[in-house]
Amino acid sequence: MTDHITPSCPFCPFSDQDATFVEQHIEYCHPEGGASPSHYDSPAFENPSPSPSTSPVDEDSTEKYIDCPHGCGETITTAELATHLDLHVAEGIALDDCGAVQSPFNAELSSEPDIPTDLEDRDYPVSQKGSKRGPDRAFARPTSKQTQPRSHSPVGKPDPNGVKRLGRSELGPHAHEKKMPTWLKKMLEKGGRTSKQTRITTDGKLSRHTSVENETENLIPVIAKLCEQDQSSQRVFLCSPKVRHVCKMPREGGFCGYRNIQMLVSWIVKARGPGCEHFREGVPSILELQDLIERAWDLGFNSSGRTETGGIRGTRKFIGTPEAQALFMSLGIPCGASSLSEAGDMRAHDALYQDVASYYRSNCSLEDEKKIFMTDLPPIYFQHQGHSMTIIGFEIRDNGTANLLVFDPMFKTSPAMSRIIGTSAKSENPDRLLKAYRRGTKYLQKYKMFELLKLPTPQPAQN
Structure with missing residues (x-):
């Protein structure tokens, strides 16, 4: 019997079952021969020197950070390097890489078997432990203004209420930063570059469209059509198509928590959901969101966050679910926060699958045998240790496995996806285009706890 060897990159820890994808990774992330393997084994890689704006590593921090070797501006942990570079390849896929061709717009969705009962009907136990910027950091229940004291913290002495200052493992490499660099603040104030384009609509008319470089609208209908074409996708549930994918700008760094808040707000604005009156000027910028969070603390909502972070206004400190x-x-927008961890024989990622599947199941009629379920549900804020994303759907595969479908703010929309928005594209390899939006067990099993924050769901229309 021949041993199966997973193709891997000779320059970094990246590997993938798809040999072609590994080749694209090498061409995209190591165009000049890349960093040599010795670079990744060097002390500088294992424990990089802090930048002038970053304090020395906390003595009790186990996180080891490095600037992304691709040059995107992210500072990531060495443990996340392979996945990070993998997704850089996914975001750079060109249209020709997937054999995509345009076809008539309004293709019918086909029918498929029902969702597996092991995910549909079982009730999994849910742990209500706290979390950090991800797991291990406490957050308040929706009915309380004050967060509960942390049970422990690796950094600093507790204040009179028992709340301690967090460090690099929770707040990231800029945990002790007093203010972000001036160039970055000016870039955030300016926002993404806008451009105007003329497009041909499905009825043959011309329309003017204004786009922002780090924002993409109308992606969910494209994802729906690609999932429809993917033979391995059995049943798919998607949130409202009114949510916008918001990603970081070049050299921005790790503002994923703010970008996910912006994605939730984009749904509130477009769907005119609860609290839309607070966003008449559109989705707030990162700096405006920092002001809103500081104001929330002033009003007593999860106010221990100020002690834990030392304040976030004008800094690059990570934020999270709290x-x-x-x-x-603080804006009067109802939301429910929960944490999911291993309980009994239930693994954390299985509990996560169950929770998200139940979220969509409550809004869908499973007696309907169609394959793709498009809903009016808002997206979900999703946090694990060190990173957060926005869940926009849930997928059951033909082999019984599952995927979360996400908008990851760390990565931009690929050229292929950008080109087929507003059309119905038939792809010879939809799996490759969907790779950037899927998070399955291989990714999720690395984490022992997850957090979800859900906005109120729209009420069904009355007949």
Whole structure:
């Protein structure tokens, strides 16, 4: 019997079952021969020197950070390097790489078997432990203005209420930053570059379209059509198509928590959901969101966050579920936060699958045998240790496995996806185009705890 060897990159820890994808990774991330393997084994890679704006590594921090070797501006942990570079390849896929061709717009969705009962009907136990910028950091319940004291913290002495200052493992490489660099602040104030384009609509008319470089609208209908074409996709549930994918700008760094809040707000604005009156000027910028979070703390919502972070205004410190929850609650926008961890024989990622599947199941009639379920549900804020994303759907595969479908703010929309928005594209390899949006067990099993923050769901229309 021949041993199966997974193709891997000779320059970094990246590997993938798809040999072609590994070749694209090498061409995209190591165009000049890349960093040599010795670079990744060097002390500088294992424990990089802090930048002038970053304090020395906390003595009790186990996180080891490095600037992305692709040059995107992200500072990531060495443990996440392979996945990070993998997704850089996915975001750079060109249209020709997937054999995509345009076809008539309004293709019918086909029918497929029902969702597997093991994910549909079982009730999994849910742990209500706290979290950090991800797991291990406490957050308040929606009915309380004050967060519960942390049970422990690796950095600093507790204040009179038992709340401690967090460090690099929770707040990222800029945990002790007083203010971000001036160039970055000016870039965030200016926002993404806008451009105007003329497009031909499905009825043959011309329309003017204004786009922002780090924002993409109308992606969910494209994802729906690609999932429809993917033979390995059995049943797919998607949130409202009114949510916008918001990603970071070049050299921005790690503002994923803010970008996910912006994605939730984009749904509130477009769907005219609860609290839309607070966003008459559109989706707030990162700096405006920092002001809103500080205001929420002033009002007593999860106010221990100020002690834990030392304040976030004008800094690059990571934020998490507690800050997102405080912001929405302070604006009178109902939201529910929960944490999911291993309980008994139930693994954390299985509990996560169950929770998200139940979220969509409650809004769908499973007696309907169609393959793709498009809903009016808002997206979900999703946090694990060190990173957050926005869940926009849930997928059951033909082999019984599952995927979360996500908008990851760390990565931009690929050229292929950008080109087929507003059309119905038939792809010879839809799996490759969908790779950037799928997070399955291989990715999720690395984490022991997850957090979700959900906005109120729209009420069904009355007949």
